[in-house]
Amino acid sequence: MVSWLETFRDLHRLREIGGILFRHGLGHVAQRLHLPGIWRWRRQPDPAVLPFSLAQRVRMIFEELGPTFVKFGQILSIRRDVLPLEYIEEFEKLQDAVPPVPFADVERIIYEEFGRSVKEVFKEFVSEPLASASIAQAHLARTQTDRQVIVKVQRPQIRQIILQDAAIMDHMARLLTRHIPEIRLYNPLGLVEEFRKSILQELDFRREGRNADRLRSHLQEITGIAIPLVYWEYTTPRVLTIEYVVGRGLREVLDQPSAERHRIAANLYQAFLKQIFEDGFFHGDPHPGNLLFMPNGTVYLLDFGIVGRVSRERLAGLGSMFMAIIDQDVEMLLDECVALGLMPADVNRQALQHELDELLAEYLELPLREISLGQILETLFALGRKHRLKVPANLVLLGKTLLTVEGVIRTLDPAFALVDEAHWEVERLVRSRLSPEVFLKSGWRTTRQLYHFAQRLPHRLERTLQHLEEGRVRVELMPGTEAHVLRQWELMWNRAIRGAVVCALIIGSSLLLQARIGPLLGGLSLAGLLGYVLALLLGLPVLRSLGRWEDSAEP
Incomplete structure (x- = not known):
């Protein structure tokens, strides 16, 4: 509060x-x-x-x-x-373009981070920024080893401003x-x-540098894709120094021959499919401003502040889900959507299967070049939202990333068959996960997990039993079940009280009959007989409800 x-x-x-x-x-x-x-x-x-x-x-x-x-x-x-x-x-x-901060502030931050002046840290440093954004601004500089670099310097007091806002x-x-x-x-x-x-997280520039290094190592075997180098000796939490790359924007490469643009598009698409379906770690903001095109067709990815991560289990599910979409296997698609958390487990499968049938029919009847995996994923998110299901944020970022990349691909080559290209790439990646080496590694990991679980099991059982004995076990009810439990508890107490009254009437009536307390009817106490009748009237409903409970308890 x-x-x-x-x-x-x-x-x-x-x-x-x-x-x-x-x-x-x-x-x-x-x-x-x-x-x-x-x-x-x-x-x-x-x-x-x-x-x-x-x-x-x-x-x-x-x-x-x-x-x-x-x-x-x-x-x-x-x-x-x-x-x-x-x-x-x-x-x-x-x-988030904003006016640049004075160069004196930039000099002060660099001195606070390195303990030396700008002239001592860098051989050259251009005071006029190349760009200025809400968190940082970028300057052109040259290292002491004569490397031309971009220096990203955090704005003064930005952390305090963000925390306050x-x-x-x-x-x-x-x-x-x-x-x-x-x-x-x-x-x-x-x-x-x-x-x-x-x-x-974005305020720690070292994290962005580590993201760049990790992506570079994942994509080093992909032809035509590059990541700028990070100069760690010139990088701190508030200063990031990366390789300076000169290239062209997306619009400037559209005059290339169609075969060249298709090659660039294929390399870029393959790089992102690998990031998503094989590595589970992907660039989360691949808009045209974060792509730089070299004369030889190489594409540099820029700005690694936003990245997405997908767990190993979700990776396998995503691969299977996209294969189900491509193969129009609605049953498999529904199973994978439930497993990934895109749909609730108790969803009306028949109704949802009809919706998915219509979805696949709508998209997959289009020409291959017009089908978007990102758009299909967005539609699945919309179905999940319709059923009031919260989609994990990393999957939402994945959908947006796919949509953005597909937009760039279509700009480069309008005839590029996204689904056809993805089919072979995803199938290859799924097949690679079924190799004997992967099975051996997975089996060894599972064996270790079972071994550690078996080691911890006796201690956990002993601790659970101890908590039971001490009365420290707490039972939490699922939302919506409280009212049902309260009704059952009230019904149980009603039966118990009614049963106690019946027992008291039977005992009291028996004592009256034995003592022959009048008035008498045929030598029997009339009050005692009335007590038995009342006990019968009160006890029959309890006996009937117990009978119904026993019947429902039978397998």
Whole structure:
């Protein structure tokens, strides 16, 4: 829970947010959130923004709120499993270009990181930045060994700014959850927490350098793909130094012969299929601005702040799922979707199978060059969202990455048969996982896991029994089962109380009959006889319910 002290500290920022919401025609949201200073902003929205859609106005609000909210919007643009398409399309337009910081700040950060001045660390350093973004700006430089490099320097105080804005976002998410119940479907608290973790990781530039090294090692056997070198002696948490590469953009290579463009497209597609289906570690933001094309046809991948990871189990499932899509095997596709968590296990299989049949028929009847694996995956995410299932974030990023790469491929070669190319590549990768070497390695890993499990089992059993004896075992009920358990508990106590009353009546009536307490009827106590009748009337329903329980308990 956010304290009132923290809210007071951020009062100015919250008032600013309230004013921006009112200006963009969302004053009712600010009022429902009870933002401070609402009375100051009770006015009509800016008429200039009213013609824009709600999604467009939300994007404009993020832009006005500054770099942290722009980065948040960019992260949200990946979450196609959560947000409607019109918001995704608007958030994809967000650009985090900002004015550069003074060179004196750059010099100070480099001195704080290396303990030496810029002139001592680098042989040459251009003071004018090549580019400036919300987190860092890039400068051209030359190392002491005469290597031309790009130096990415973090903006001053950016970590504190992001932490403060993230705390305000968290507070806003809690207000949204509390005061606007209909927005809980989008899990605002979870989205803010995901953003906070992602952005804090991005602030450590060494992580980006390690991502580049790992991708380079995975792709070294792929023809025509390259990753810039990282100069670790010039890299710290706030400074990243990489190889300077001069090349052309995507639009500038479209004048190449069609055969050359097809070769470039094939190499690029093969590289990403390998990253996803074989390595389980892939570049998560391959838009045209992060691709550099060399005169010899080599493609350099740039910017490794966003990467995706897929576990070994999900890799096997993804390969099988795409093979099922290509082979139009609906039954296998449904099984893999459930295994991957894209569909709930208790889903109506018959209804969903009909939907998947229609999906495959819609896509696979198209010409091969028009079929998109990324689009099919996005449609599967939409089906999962329809069934209120939360798709894992790494799979959502995978879907967006595939869509982006396929867009680049189609720009290079509109006739490129994506599914046909993927079929052979995925089949090869799936087949490689069935090799004797992989089976041996997998079997050895499973044997070790079983051995360690067997070693720990006696201790775990002993600890569980001890907790049972001490009464320290807690039973947690699945959501939705509490009411059922309470009903059963109430029914059980009703039966127990009724049974106790019946027993008391039988015992009391027997004593009355034995003592011949009057009035008498045929020598028998009338009160005792009435007690037996009452016991019979109360006891029969209990006996019938016990009989039904025994019948239902039989196998």
